[in-house]
Amino acid sequence: MTTTTKAASKITRDKEYALKMAHDLRVKFVRLWFTDILGFLKSVAITVEELEGALNEGIGFDGSSIEGFARIDESDMIALPDPNTFCLLPWRPQEGGSVARMFCDILYPGGKPFEGDPRSVLRKNLKRAHEMGYTFYVSPELEFFYFRDQEGAPQALDQGGYFDLTPLDVATDLRRETVLTLEEMGIGVEYSHHEAAPSQHEIDLRYTDALTMADSAMTYRLVVKEIALKHGVYATFMPKPIQGVNGSGMHTHMSLFSNRSGSERNAFFDSKDKYHLSTIAKRFMAGLLRHAPEITLITNQWVNSYKRLVSGYEAPVYISWAVRSRSDLVRIPEYKPGREDTTRVEFRSPDPACNPYLAFSVMLAAGLEGIEKDYSLPPPSDRNVSEMTQKEREASGIGTLPADLNEAIKLAEKSTLVRKTLGEHLFEKLIENKKIEWDRYRSQVTDFELKRYYPIL
Numbered sequence: 001m002t003t004t005t006k007a008a009s010k011i012t013r014d015k016e017y018a019l020k021m022a023h024d025l026r027v028k029f030v031r032l033w034f035t036d037i038l039g040f041l042k043s044v045a046i047t048v049e050e051l052e053g054a055l056n057e058g059i060g061f062d063g064s065s066i067e068g069f070a071r072i073d074e075s076d077m078i079a080l081p082d083p084n085t086f087c088l089l090p091w092r093p094q095e096g097g098s099v100a101r102m103f104c105d106i107l108y109p110g111g112k113p114f115e116g117d118p119r120s121v122l123r124k125n126l127k128r129a130h131e132m133g134y135t136f137y138v139s140p141e142l143e144f145f146y147f148r149d150q151e152g153a154p155q156a157l158d159q160g161g162y163f164d165l166t167p168l169d170v171a172t173d174l175r176r177e178t179v180l181t182l183e184e185m186g187i188g189v190e191y192s193h194h195e196a197a198p199s200q201h202e203i204d205l206r207y208t209d210a211l212t213m214a215d216s217a218m219t220y221r222l223v224v225k226e227i228a229l230k231h232g233v234y235a236t237f238m239p240k241p242i243q244g245v246n247g248s249g250m251h252t253h254m255s256l257f258s259n260r261s262g263s264e265r266n267a268f269f270d271s272k273d274k275y276h277l278s279t280i281a282k283r284f285m286a287g288l289l290r291h292a293p294e295i296t297l298i299t300n301q302w303v304n305s306y307k308r309l310v311s312g313y314e315a316p317v318y319i320s321w322a323v324r325s326r327s328d329l330v331r332i333p334e335y336k337p338g339r340e341d342t343t344r345v346e347f348r349s350p351d352p353a354c355n356p357y358l359a360f361s362v363m364l365a366a367g368l369e370g371i372e373k374d375y376s377l378p379p380p381s382d383r384n385v386s387e388m389t390q391k392e393r394e395a396s397g398i399g400t401l402p403a404d405l406n407e408a409i410k411l412a413e414k415s416t417l418v419r420k421t422l423g424e425h426l427f428e429k430l431i432e433n434k435k436i437e438w439d440r441y442r443s444q445v446t447d448f449e450l451k452r453y454y455p456i457l
Contacts, residue, residue: 028097287370
């Protein structure tokens with residue numbers, strides 16, 4: 001049997017499995033999900049009677065809905081469900097038939113992948129990694145806030161801190177129900193806890209391949225919000241909703257596993273190295289550090305993202321790496337003997353409001369660039385970088401991340417790596433979207449300006 005024949009046979013089995021599951025679980029409606037370039041979840045619902053046709057031919061829709069603010073003229077696109085992503089939505093009513101969801105790949109009517117589909121962009125970059133002999137695994141730590149409602153100024157539910165267990169804390173039950181819902185949907189959870197800021201929380205997803213994780217991250221954000229809404233509170237992944245406290249990050253743990261020998265092994269581990277890091281890991285880290293400024297538009301894509309990336313609130317500002325330290329951009333979690341598979345790199349700048357398909361794509365691309373071009377990793381930081389003077393940082397070759405969205409746009413716009421990673425179509429549309437956002441933001445008269453200047457000017 002040829003490779004092509006095997007692939008076709010697997011696709012057929014996957015479709016048959018999805019149809020059987022839909023029948024056995026008495027599914028009546030299937031929601032077909034995809035994301036626009038800004039990372040907003042889109043959905044079209046079909047009845048189960050239409051599922052077989054959708055699996056074979058896809059569902060037509062207006063492609064302008066995937067472009068974010070910078071909409072194009074209407075153009076026909078096809079949403080083709082991925083049968084491997086079939087699962088029930090536990091929070092939907094079961095009477096009259098249950099509701100399932102499937103993620104889709106977006107195609108032109110002729111079957112060619114649409115260049116503006118973030119899922120397709122990630123697939124393309126994962127294929128590049130595969131051709132180099134690697135599988136890309138990630139585990140993001142998505143932080144978020146619970147507030148009493150979404151009207152007016154945010155009102156916290158508690159005044160807890162890192163790992164605090166607060167008495168009669170409604171959020172404990174919210175996290176519990178969220179974890180149970182995610183696991184019911186087949187999404188593995190490692191742990192959950194209260195984060196550093198009042199009413200801030202974190203649920204960490206178990207390590208898996210990047211495409212599965214991107215789908216899981218999109219599902220995670222919706223589940224967190226659905227469970228909160230069910231209990232009459234509001235959950236937000238806004239990076240910095242409250243001034244004066246820590247913002248929400250998406251610290252992303254990453255590793256490459258070599259697939260050349262037939263069985264996977266962690267390509268980042270080297271037992272003889274001082275830090276237990278292989279040459280591949282060090283070059284990957286060097287790529288992340290070198291390209292961090294230009295990929296920040298993708299990992300931190302909103303005006304508000306840069307209110308989090310300031311000194312004093314645990315978010316990284318300076319481009320450095322260290323072992324264990326949580327103030328540096330790249331961190332190496334401490335090695336545990338006998339746990340070689342857990343050797344990984346933690347990239348700490350992304351926030352949870354990014355588009356995970358694109359964020360994972362640019363992080364992978366930056367690391368692969370370091371591997372392909374043999375980038376040299378600078379020595380680790382042995383001091384708190386934020387406490388160094390500007391001259392000391394310059395002498396150590398430590399740069400900074402963009403200070404605001406406008407600076408991030410300019411760096412990304414000049415980046416060959418970002419353009420190549422996203423593809424011409426999505427790159428141009430994303431830059432256009434972000435320029436629109438910046439123009440809207442800079443034309444606003446803020447409360448800060450009124451409080452600061454109105455009484456004196």
